[in-house]
Amino acid sequence: MIQLGKLGTGNWKLETGTWKLERVRPHGRLISVGTHRLYIDCQGTGSPAVIFDAALGASSVSWNLVQPAVAGLTRACAYDRGGMGWSRAGPLPRTAGRLAGELHALLEAAGVPPPYVLVGHSFGGFVMRIFAARYRPETAGLVLVDPAHPDHWLAPSERERREIDRAVRLCGYGVVAARVGLARVVAALVGLGALGPARALVKAISLGRLHRQDESVLAPIWKLPPDARRPLRRFWTQPKFFESLGSQINSICESAREVEAATGEGYGDLPLVTISASNPDPVRVRRQENLARLSSRGRHIVASDSGHWIPLDQPQIVIDTIGGMVRAIARGSQGRGHQ
Numbered sequence: 001m002i003q004l005g006k007l008g009t010g011n012w013k014l015e016t017g018t019w020k021l022e023r024v025r026p027h028g029r030l031i032s033v034g035t036h037r038l039y040i041d042c043q044g045t046g047s048p049a050v051i052f053d054a055a056l057g058a059s060s061v062s063w064n065l066v067q068p069a070v071a072g073l074t075r076a077c078a079y080d081r082g083g084m085g086w087s088r089a090g091p092l093p094r095t096a097g098r099l100a101g102e103l104h105a106l107l108e109a110a111g112v113p114p115p116y117v118l119v120g121h122s123f124g125g126f127v128m129r130i131f132a133a134r135y136r137p138e139t140a141g142l143v144l145v146d147p148a149h150p151d152h153w154l155a156p157s158e159r160e161r162r163e164i165d166r167a168v169r170l171c172g173y174g175v176v177a178a179r180v181g182l183a184r185v186v187a188a189l190v191g192l193g194a195l196g197p198a199r200a201l202v203k204a205i206s207l208g209r210l211h212r213q214d215e216s217v218l219a220p221i222w223k224l225p226p227d228a229r230r231p232l233r234r235f236w237t238q239p240k241f242f243e244s245l246g247s248q249i250n251s252i253c254e255s256a257r258e259v260e261a262a263t264g265e266g267y268g269d270l271p272l273v274t275i276s277a278s279n280p281d282p283v284r285v286r287r288q289e290n291l292a293r294l295s296s297r298g299r300h301i302v303a304s305d306s307g308h309w310i311p312l313d314q315p316q317i318v319i320d321t322i323g324g325m326v327r328a329i330a331r332g333s334q335g336r337g338h339q
Helices: 067-071 096-110 123-134 158-180 182-191 195-205 212-217 239-250 252-262 282-292 315-337
Strands: 002-007 010-015 018-021 029-032 037-043 049-053 076-079 116-121 139-145 272-276 298-302
Touching: 029 096, 037 067, 037 096, 049 096, 049 123, 067 076, 067 315, 076 096, 096 123, 096 252, 116 123, 116 315, 123 139, 123 252, 139 315, 158 239, 239 252, 272 282, 272 315, 282 298
Parallel strands: 049 076, 049 116, 116 139, 139 272, 272 298
Antiparallel strands: 002 010, 010 018, 029 037, 037 076
């Protein structure tokens, strides 16, 4: 046996020519939503419950720097969409509308009562916007962290359509690589810090079609505590991950239409905050401000020192925004209780 690199309780090892990764035990639970089981991790107590949804290629782990602090204020629940993280694969296509329905079923089955403050990062913002529109009486607030915008995908250019097709093909290569074990070899090399060989192998697997910027779909894991990184290499080496990610990308235009259809009338007086990455371009600023104006109580803020991964770059601004909203909602509930 040759030990190649440690991942805490999960070690990559070479044994009789087979790569093996020992399992890392999750903190949450797998709950059935009928067609498959979804993972949810709830911490803390109180109301309203805060529900976290991650970016396109991310999982509940990406909230590791935010969720514990929020759990000190109220109940805080992070979950994995079907096929991502610890969740089992769900039916296709993985559109935002389907995902919002699955999240609602999960919260009911897990016994997490409303009202909810919904927090969505990037593509997770699509899911949370649809959830808030469909289940408005159960929604107490909405925090959108550098969210995706549907108008960007309602009428994509020819170049953007080619990029969608290319990304879907890359996910297809990932499925094959995961099934034959090559994805685990890549993850082992990354774990050892051998990024050059890892990129060379990925380039070969993808027939040269993977670009350096494509890596941005995955969270910058070095900003997470070591314990939080342990399961990620397992997540990113399973066929279900690439199948689900590919379906979410392939159906991004349909998801955008679902968001527009669900939220056409706005959110009334629902507390709503959008958080932009630093130095956003004028088009993105306009989109964020227009999104905030969908509520009479909406506002737009800019993280002063963040890229797209604000929950990892500047977690405190997300914590403070959620905390302020939770306290305001709690005060409002107490006031109504005394009437």
